[in-house]
Amino acid sequence: MLALDHVGKTYPNGVRALEGVTLTVAPxxxxxxxxxxxxxxxxxxxxxxGLDRPTxxxxxxxxxxxxxxxxxxxxxxxxxxxxxxxxxxxxxxxGLEDRPKPERNTRVKAQLDRVGLTEKAxxxxxxxxxxxxxxxxxxxxxxxxxxxxxxxxxxxxxxAFTRVDLQDHLLDVWADTKPTLVIVTHxxxxxxxxxxxxxxxxxxxxxxYEEIVTDLARPRDRQSAAFDFAKRRVLAALDRSLDRQVTxxxxxxxxSAGAAxxx
Amino acid sequence: xSSVEMSVEAKSTAAPGRSVITRSANAVATLERLxxxxxxxxxxxxxxELAVRAGLSDGRLVPPPSRxxxxxxxxxxxxxxxxxxxxxxxxxxxxFGFGTVAGTLLGALAGYSSLTRRLIDPTLxxxxxxxxxxxxxxxxxWLGIFETSKVxxxxxxxxxxxxxxxxxxxxxxxxxxxxxxxVFRLSGFAMVRRILLPAVLPTYVWSLRAGLGLGWxxxxxxxxxxxxxxxxxxxxDGQQLGKPAEIVAAILAFAVLGKLSDALVAGxxxxxxRWEDAFGAPQREA
Numbered sequence: 001m002l003a004l005d006h007v008g009k010t011y012p013n014g015v016r017a018l019e020g021v022t023l024t025v026a027p028x029x030x031x032x033x034x035x036x037x038x039x040x041x042x043x044x045x046x047x048x049x050g051l052d053r054p055t056x057x058x059x060x061x062x063x064x065x066x067x068x069x070x071x072x073x074x075x076x077x078x079x080x081x082x083x084x085x086x087x088x089x090x091x092x093x094x095g096l097e098d099r100p101k102p103e104r105n106t107r108v109k110a111q112l113d114r115v116g117l118t119e120k121a122x123x124x125x126x127x128x129x130x131x132x133x134x135x136x137x138x139x140x141x142x143x144x145x146x147x148x149x150x151x152x153x154x155x156x157x158x159x160a161f162t163r164v165d166l167q168d169h170l171l172d173v174w175a176d177t178k179p180t181l182v183i184v185t186h187x188x189x190x191x192x193x194x195x196x197x198x199x200x201x202x203x204x205x206x207x208x209y210e211e212i213v214t215d216l217a218r219p220r221d222r223q224s225a226a227f228d229f230a231k232r233r234v235l236a237a238l239d240r241s242l243d244r245q246v247t248x249x250x251x252x253x254x255x256s257a258g259a260a261x262x263x
Numbered sequence: 264x265s266s267v268e269m270s271v272e273a274k275s276t277a278a279p280g281r282s283v284i285t286r287s288a289n290a291v292a293t294l295e296r297l298x299x300x301x302x303x304x305x306x307x308x309x310x311x312e313l314a315v316r317a318g319l320s321d322g323r324l325v326p327p328p329s330r331x332x333x334x335x336x337x338x339x340x341x342x343x344x345x346x347x348x349x350x351x352x353x354x355x356x357x358x359f360g361f362g363t364v365a366g367t368l369l370g371a372l373a374g375y376s377s378l379t380r381r382l383i384d385p386t387l388x389x390x391x392x393x394x395x396x397x398x399x400x401x402x403x404x405w406l407g408i409f410e411t412s413k414v415x416x417x418x419x420x421x422x423x424x425x426x427x428x429x430x431x432x433x434x435x436x437x438x439x440x441x442x443x444x445x446v447f448r449l450s451g452f453a454m455v456r457r458i459l460l461p462a463v464l465p466t467y468v469w470s471l472r473a474g475l476g477l478g479w480x481x482x483x484x485x486x487x488x489x490x491x492x493x494x495x496x497x498x499x500d501g502q503q504l505g506k507p508a509e510i511v512a513a514i515l516a517f518a519v520l521g522k523l524s525d526a527l528v529a530g531x532x533x534x535x536x537r538w539e540d541a542f543g544a545p546q547r548e549a
Contacts, residue, residue: 049446051442051445051446068448069445069446069447069448070448071448074446075446077439077442077443079439081439081440081442081443083440083443083458083461084538084539084540085461085462085464085538086538094443094447094457095447097453097457124537124538124540125538125540126538126540144447
């Protein structure tokens with residue numbers, strides 16, 4: 001279980017990026033974190049990953065205090081961040097260096113197969129499209145079988161078609177080992193497609209504001225009424241988090257929150 | 264089927280048939296590049312040769328290619344050419360070796376540790392501002408007139424670009440890539456071997472080539488300050504005896520050796536840099 005207890009982060013210049021974040025995420029649960037820009041959602045993810053240390057509070061994973069990157073915690077960034085000097089297969093196997101070669105090869109092969117890029121195994125990352133590169137990044141994160149996988153706006157740089165494709169794809173790969181997923185996003189549709197729980201954050205100081213349980217049946221139909229209803233609830237919460245007037249006109253609410261998320 | 268999957272298939276089906284066509288197209292392209300690069304120098308040489316033959320000039324101060332070739336042949340036959348070339352090559356090689364080792368070590372230290380950088384970089388930048396030729400009198404006093412002072416001068420010339428290039432390359436490694444290493448919990452040494460080393464290699468190779476270029480520049484300065492052999496000596500000799508053909512022959516030898524040694528460094532590094540995806544990287548199929 002991933003447990004955050006009063007996690008706070010104050011930068012040396014006095015900016016309180018995060019304050020009093022308390023949250024537990026069960027094994028295999030998928031949590032999406034949304035919020036306006038500058039609300040500290042990436043700061044939160046970096047604290048959980050161990051890349052940055054919070055100034056107050058603790059992050060615990062199954063009883064281990066997380067103060068540095070942990071072998072059970074994987075991360076997918078907004079950019080693929082593939083190592084350009086390694087072939088696709090070697091990029092996927094990057095975290096398996098300590099394993100015997102036969103095992104590494106089998107696991108890399110299986111994972112590449114899983115993301116549908118077997119025939120790209122020997123090419124350089126520069127030869128991949130944006131969507132393919134991000135799939136390799138996902139394979140690289142999953143191949144070490146982490147208990148927790150953190151995703152920091154993983155699909156925000158992709159076009160709409162590829163994004164939907166990769167969301168389905170992520171769920172598909174997730175189903176193999178069912179790790180805990182914490183995904184930061186500014187795309188409300190994405191949050192609802194993926195998550196069991198959507199957490200809305202509020203800024204200055206960054207803190208958890210509202211939580212919406214989105215336990216729709218999977219696979220989720222993006223056109224269904226239940227999906228639309230969940231989306232309205234998240235958008236309304238977002239509007240509240242940004243101190244916007246919540247009107248009865250659903251359409252207007254949606255555009256205002258959407259704009260707030262982008263700018 | 265999704266758009267991503269379709270594009271994957273399209274690429275893989277296009278792959279097998281293209282190799283033969285690409286290869287012959289590449290050969291033609293290489294030939295074309297070679298011919299284009301030779302057009303200007305060969306054209307000028309032929310034009311001057313014809314001008315001298317036609318009596319438009321006596322070619323005494325600016326010797327035509329045939330006379331330079333003759334000079335080469337004479338130097339070669341007397342064994343002079345190889346003696347001078349070997350002497351110069353040795354000086355450059357040893358000086359380049361020392362300069363590269365020192366520049367790489369200090370550059371890596373300064374790039375990796377900010378304490379070391381704050382300690383040594385201001386001093387080295389100050390020394391870099393001194394035109395290296397200015398060291399000649401001091402080196403002669405300290406190290407004598409013979410080989411040691413010459414090699415030292417060349418090493419100083421090579422040192423600064425290599426030092427700067429190594430330090431700069433390390434400092435400009437993408438933080439985002441380093442974070443990938445951190446997520447996979449790479450230790451200090453593994454981080455250097457698996458992330459930093461490959462990441463700095465392209466810039467480092469450029470700095471080696473810049474250093475080598477300066478090495479060739481400084482070997483002339485070194486040989487001007489009193490040498491009994493070497494291409495620099497040949498230059499001075501040609502001037503004092505009024506033999507422009509000998510001077511031009513030595514200059515040409517410098518050009519050939521400089522180009523060859525540079526190609527050697529670039530060629531040795533090329534297999535490690537095939538992954539490069541930069542503005543200047545070799546063209547690839549999109």
